[in-house]
Amino acid sequence: MSTAAQRMQVLVVGAGYAGATAAVRLAGRAAGRVDVTVVNPRPGFVNRLRLHHVAVGQRVPAPTLSTMLGTGVRFVEGQVTDLGLDTGRAVVAGPGGPRTVPFDRLVLATGSTTEVPVPGGEHAHAVGDIGAARRLRQALDGVGAGSDVAVVGGGFTGLETVAELAESRPDLRVRLVTTGEVGAWFTPHGAEHVRRTLGTLGVEAVGGRRVTAVEPDRVLLDDGDALPAALTVWCGGFSAPSLAWNAGLGVDERGAVLTDTRLRALTHHHVLAVGDAGHAPAPGGGRYSMSCQYAFPSAAHAADLLVAEALGTPDARPLDLGFTARVVSLGRRHAVLQPTDRRDTARGRAVTGRTALATKWFQTRGTVAAIGVERRFPGAVRWPHAAATRPVPAGSAA
Numbered sequence: 001m002s003t004a005a006q007r008m009q010v011l012v013v014g015a016g017y018a019g020a021t022a023a024v025r026l027a028g029r030a031a032g033r034v035d036v037t038v039v040n041p042r043p044g045f046v047n048r049l050r051l052h053h054v055a056v057g058q059r060v061p062a063p064t065l066s067t068m069l070g071t072g073v074r075f076v077e078g079q080v081t082d083l084g085l086d087t088g089r090a091v092v093a094g095p096g097g098p099r100t101v102p103f104d105r106l107v108l109a110t111g112s113t114t115e116v117p118v119p120g121g122e123h124a125h126a127v128g129d130i131g132a133a134r135r136l137r138q139a140l141d142g143v144g145a146g147s148d149v150a151v152v153g154g155g156f157t158g159l160e161t162v163a164e165l166a167e168s169r170p171d172l173r174v175r176l177v178t179t180g181e182v183g184a185w186f187t188p189h190g191a192e193h194v195r196r197t198l199g200t201l202g203v204e205a206v207g208g209r210r211v212t213a214v215e216p217d218r219v220l221l222d223d224g225d226a227l228p229a230a231l232t233v234w235c236g237g238f239s240a241p242s243l244a245w246n247a248g249l250g251v252d253e254r255g256a257v258l259t260d261t262r263l264r265a266l267t268h269h270h271v272l273a274v275g276d277a278g279h280a281p282a283p284g285g286g287r288y289s290m291s292c293q294y295a296f297p298s299a300a301h302a303a304d305l306l307v308a309e310a311l312g313t314p315d316a317r318p319l320d321l322g323f324t325a326r327v328v329s330l331g332r333r334h335a336v337l338q339p340t341d342r343r344d345t346a347r348g349r350a351v352t353g354r355t356a357l358a359t360k361w362f363q364t365r366g367t368v369a370a371i372g373v374e375r376r377f378p379g380a381v382r383w384p385h386a387a388a389t390r391p392v393p394a395g396s397a398a
């Protein structure tokens with residue numbers, strides 16, 4: 001049995017899907033050669049995939065993190081406020097006051113939150129983190145029947161949020177404002193289903209317009225028009241917290257740590273960044289999308305590299321990740337399951353109806369269950385590899 005001084009001290013910052021997965025996999029596979037500490041601001045797990053459900057008042061379970069992580073991981077409740085990358089010490093502000101946590105290796109899994117990049121952002125609500133979702137829920141309670149609500153952003157979060165809002169509050173006039181066409185990411189059949197379903201729910205689609213400012217009772221558009229909005233929900237994009245930048249790590253324009261394909265920070269090799277907090281080069285250029293489909297594999301891969309290092313058998317394999325499909329819910333009765341190629345571009349005929357709904361249900365619950373499974377059976381999280389997934393069609397950009 002190795003002593004604490006001989007064991008590798010790994011600090012995981014953040015216990016969302018990525019941080020929790022990395023921690024339990026590492027603790028489970030490293031056979032007593034690693035001490036794993038996880039720091040997270042709350043003792044309960046936030047199932048971020050369901051924050052739009054929180055916003056409309058649905059009850060979403062928050063499993064206790066210490067139970068989820070198990071006895072092989074030390075859980076510290078608090079927020080990492082400062083990272084000494086050269087000293088190997090992190091400052092944690094927690095309920096018992098500030099403390100310091102030492103580390104040899106750092107796994108940054110701090111996720112992302114909503115950033116509103118236009119004037120008046122303070123008037124906008126969001127669903128990007130639990131605090132924002134709860135505030136939106138309260139604000140919705142104060143919005144009277146017949147009021148106008150604008151949801152800004154036509155990505156997956158915008159689509160899921162606008163549908164949930166319209167379904168739960170049919171007394172409101174709900175608009176979706178997007179820079180592109182609504183549902184443009186999907187193939188034609190999927191896009192048609194998205195537009196039809198939103199129409200059925202009473203959502204007015206305002207496509208091809210950019211919101212340039214948010215005011216307390218309206219949003220301003222790039223063509224000089226304005227839309228009334230007693231409440232604006234910004235779903236226009238996520239950014240990583242500033243902790244990494246403040247610590248001196250190299251980050252991209254959204255604050256995510258720039259890593260190599262082995263998920264090690266380009267500027268500090270003893271730091272690995274996973275999930276939304278990391279920007280690893282994707283095969284087609286750019287980064288992998290901020291998604292669970294990246295959070296779980298990147299976390300599991302980072303854990304495996306650290307296990308190998310702790311066991312004295314260094315492993316330099318790059319992350320090998322392919323994509324197969326995306327599933328988007330449109331309220332409680334509709335969903336679209338869109339097949340993709342290995343680089344995550346929509347291809348082929350979308351699936352709707354019960355199969356899509358069941359897949360979405362499984363995704364939103366299964367992601368939480370997967371962490372418990374990984375804890376009991378370390379190594380259980382698997383993901384599609386690029387070679388085993390649908391090829392990228394000839395002629396697409398390399």
Ligand SMILES: Cc1cc2nc3c(=O)[nH]c(=O)nc-3n(C[C@H](O)[C@H](O)[C@H](O)COP(=O)(O)OP(=O)(O)OC[C@H]3O[C@@H](n4cnc5c(N)ncnc54)[C@H](O)[C@@H]3O)c2cc1C
Pocket residue numbers: 013014015016017018019039040041042046048049050051052078079080081109110111112127128129156157160241243274275276277290291292293295327328
């Ligand atoms: C409403 C909504 C719907 C979504 N739907 C989908 C979907 O259908 N499919 C999909 O693939 N993705 C979806 N996403 C995106 C997905 O939720 C994220 O990509 C995913 O949560 C990333 O996981 P993560 O572990 O990297 O980050 P997170 O889940 O955000 O976890 C990060 C954790 O780090 C903690 N943290 C942050 N800073 C600190 C600090 N300084 N110290 C300590 N802890 C810290 C946070 O509090 C949090 O607990 C959705 C997101 C939202 C908001």
